[in-house]
Amino acid sequence: MTNISPSKKIHSVEEARIVAKKRVPKLMFDFVDGASGDEKLCENNSKALDQIRLQPKVLRNVEKRIIKKDILGFEYDQPFGFAPMGMCNLTWPGADKMLAEESLSNNIPMCVSMASSTSLEQMYEYSKGHVWLQLYNFQDEEFVMELLERAEKTGYKVAILTVDVPIQFRRAKDNRNGFTVPFNLGVKQFIDFATHPNWSISTLLGGIPKPMNYETSKRGNKFVRSESRGATDWDTLKRIREKWKGKLIIKGVMSAEDALKIKSEGADAIQVSNHGGRQLDSATSSIEALPIIRNALGKDFPIIFDSGIRGGSDIVRALALGADFTMVGRPLMYGIGADGAKGLKRVVDIIKDELSTALGLVGLTDIKDISSDIIAERFIRDFKY
């Protein structure tokens, strides 16, 4: 009997999730899939996107369609990139490299998390420069400044400051599973790893992933997942803006008031995001915040959107509600968990294909022409901008 590659069985992001759930140890799968507090916001993000209905338009000659999109002066082949995710190599060994190479072959940006399992220099090399660097501000601001210097020296042009984790919200699944970095290998975790031998052998052969931006730091900072970022404030933003001469994106903005102040502090873009439902569990869905922030900022200020995207139509919806560009998070890890680089490619191809098809079915041939006009009449009242 021939072995069918798992990615051949994947026809949607949800199917990738189901396959990944079987192949990846529960400890790791729940870390990726989980959310904070009551865990409903992750699902609400996608449900709220789903509720926005688009208006099909016919007889428009949509045979040729362009999905290239500019953001911050760079032209990318699709209007989405890879959201920053820490410790990706825990999902599957080599995940960071797969993400970097996939972003290169698609000409899209890959956001390298400060807590990534691969150093920012190595990620730059793997992706041939298709990388943006994401940072949190910890109590030791000098470490952030060191990373910015390293990024500039390496050739990075875009930095993202994530501001929605001043304190980390409780994650019940991680607590229940005993998820810690580095691993705490008790009986429960031992059984989990032993029942997922492919993952365990590959991880042992490749070496237990480490937060490499820390490991390579001259300052000797250690990664402490629960470390407070609580002291971050408007003055921190001023100092980081002063230091970083490249493009600066502020990620994790959900209020129009904050967005306006961030714009006035000289940021180049805002990323509307509730961290994929991994922070304030009682926040609104990210898509609900988007048109409100777009209305406040006016039509020209760059806005990136994430949280809840599970297919190409969701990207079209976000662009219709005021985003210039979008980021995808968990679906990439579902693809990698399901079938490594092939699974990742499969998920990206599905999203791209749906995106281009949805564009044509709303009667457009260029992604740049998307506006709130494509939203069906009865859904538009709250979303017009």
Ligand SMILES: Cc1cc2nc3c(=O)[nH]c(=O)nc-3n(C[C@H](O)[C@H](O)[C@H](O)COP(=O)(O)O)c2cc1C
């Ligand atoms: C496993 C995982 C790790 C993450 N790590 C980071 C991180 O290090 N920095 C950050 O700014 N956001 C991080 N995020 C949030 C993502 O960048 C993004 O906002 C979120 O995943 C988008 O929602 P989605 O997963 O529904 O697409 C992480 C998300 C996941 C799922």
